Amino acid sequence: MISITINRSESESIQSFIISGHAFFADRGKDIVCAGASAVSVGAINAVHAITGVTPEIEQGDGFLRCVVPDKLPEDINEKVQLLLEGMIVSLQTIEEEYGEHIKITFKK
Structure with a gap:
């Protein structure tokens, strides 16, 4: 299962x-759940960089992605970063609604 925090x-x-x-939805290379989650998350990070110029701290590995938003961004830039990441969450939740046995999103404070 893909776990998203x-x-x-x-x-x-x-x-x-x-x-x-x-996700283990299908064989490697044919897994639409993995492909969707990867495309949405990496696309959001790329959009943050391309649109705002902000480069988040990224750590990647096999089946692993960690992204940290820099602290103390100017308010107008942070609003754009947040909007792009909220869009990512909506897309991931859409995948979760359809394929909930393979992907789970958790929110923490």
């Missing part, structure tokens, strides 16, 4: 997220 601050801002595991 979204870490939020007290003000509900997304501070970081961790995605780990494998």
